[in-house]
Amino acid sequence: MVVIMHVDMDSFFASIEQRDRPELKGKPVIVGGLRDSKRGVVSTCSYEARKYGVHSAMPIAQAVKLCPQGIFLPGDHSKYAAVSQEIRQVFYEFSPVVENTSIDEAFLDMTGCEHLYDTFEDFGKAIKRHIYETVSLTASVGIAPNKFVAKLASDYRKPDGLVIVRPSEVKDWLAPMPVNKVWGIGEKTAKALSTWRIHTIADLRRCSQRSLLQRFGKQGHDLYLLARGIDPRPVEPETEAKSIGRETTFSIDLTELSRLRQVLANLVADVGMRLRQQSLWGRTVTIKLRYSDFTTITRSISLPEPINNDDDIFAAADKLLQQHIQKRPLRLLGVYLSQLTSVSQASLFPDSRRDKLTELIDELNTRYDRAVIYKGRQLGPRKSNHEKGST
Template sequence: MSAEDIERPPHRKIIHIDMDAFYASVEQRDHPEYRGKPLVVGGGPEGRGGVVATASYEARKFGIRSAMPSKQAVKLCPEAIFVFPRFAAYKEVSQGIRAIFARYTDLIEPLSLDEAFLDVTEDKLGIGSAMEIAKQIKQAIKDELRLTASAGVSINKFVAKIASDMNKPDGLTFIGPSSIENFMEKLPVEKFFGVGKVTAQKMKGMGLHTGADLKKLTEHELTRHFGKTGRFYYHIVRGIDNRAVQPHRETKSMGAEDTFGSDLSELDEMHEELDKIAEKVVTRLQRYQLKGRTLTLKIKYHDFKQITRNQSFAIGIDDLVTIQQTAKALLEATDTTKKIRLLGISLSNFGDNQQGAVKEISGQLRLFN
């Protein structure tokens, strides 16, 4: 039998749906007085100030972005309206969005409240066209929830996700099999999965600015410079991403953290806050019957410098005393003379203790005072 006689498996049909300025759009939908105005959802700029969770498109025109300190946001746009997030409302809307997805497929992988991957290779309604399904989903979200979403359609998750961000808001972008490799060659390296600011600077220092530049390196060279992720770069720049849409993604970590209204300078204060955070973590672990073998302490100082420290155990833990004592020991092994803005504790490495699919909203509130 020749290679031509071997039937190749059909391409998958993947849709990535990403809501447009989700929190801000829900607020503008529910509060007419916010419509058409620069709206920021997050902690206000008063006092030491909070952090921007999301901003309306009117606010984004001024350069306001997610994770930006609210004090900086108000400097960019003094007339911006700041509102505290209503997570219960956002979660309810998210459930409505998920119900719309479920009309078409059961292969839904939520990434957060406002975005998800859908595998519609075999859709429930027999529509066949991923583009048509994406159009119908967008229209249903608009008609039933009075919100807009952007969609990316392709044959794999990586490209679909990039496509959904190309024509926001209310966008719909298709990148087909024949154009993927050319598209990836033109893609700036900072758009690649796993490439943050530091890695992007390293790449550019090596003369790697686009996917075409990455493509010149062998798989061995990429892994030598960038570790295991280098293997992913090697394949994805060639349009190869075989990751499946996972309806039941395993929980990788679970934790909680708090940003304080004023910086902590005394060890007793730090211990007290760690005790409170540990209680939240234990409540979440026990709710989902999880035990983690690795505890990670996160510290952000007053100057926004951030460090993490971790401790691993032979067996999984979920008891309050062990978590509190370990977090305090990790803290005391650092420089406790510096003022601390944020503390966080998380458990990971669940292994056989993983009890199923959990997508915890924990961490959303941590952005705000």
């Protein structure tokens, strides 16, 4: 059974300001621009300000009219980003599969973690408590069988809410919701639907798939499924780096395969450690070869599973090297991992012996800030300074 959690911080920027300046507690705080700001728009406002009808994306000038006693702040984005980072660390303590959809919102795939807590309530309470203990801010949490329902659930009892929608409850829970809660239904579509007397999700459910397809094209199919609480989209963890790699230019061109394999092993050790430091796995291994005449080729292999272990990376890179190397002097060798993800099946089973050994090597190499432990394949007949590193 799929279990998705959506976490959404409550009036994030305004709450941070109220946290840091206690004199703002209980006051209508509006972040987005100073009172006299001509072009500013509200990025967040406290719940006290919402009572006056102020909401995000509203021009500051309009917010001033609605709530003249409001406290208007320009906002401190770097501070908010730092708090966001702290919260993201909490997410990763609960699940390795996190999709940060904005500075204060994320989906967590909790599938397979159910056994950690007795009930979903305990789960939700635990993450809320953990966030509060870390940053002294409240979050609203929704737990449901898919992203669509989880997001609606987190929004349902804001602020400081916790709403759990079990698979058997999804259809009834969605039924009375207005159609504009369905992803992909904007104001225009909602208006069009209302001329068909479709106002709620239950109404939408009465439309046949054919009529939705005729009216909305491909999107009609999504609407048909979402109305029934079906949303197969996976939680997609994003990674910032597109690839992680290292290449080295030799001071003397190399031809001997055994020597190249040793250089490759050293490059792999570096790349592997950087992947693991960032909790990343890569599915595509690429080698780069540049010959003395500067012709450069890259060759890649994509694996069925993402990897970040030196042995696995070396096996793939070495295979590519042996397949593609030509018998002429090489001046540069590089290895890259791409199609990066922060998810791996392996991360759910962290205690294999090989991973323990890798962890130990990384820890020592990190502690001494240089490679103090080598694998045999990295060692040559004698220590050589043929390579100079570059990234």
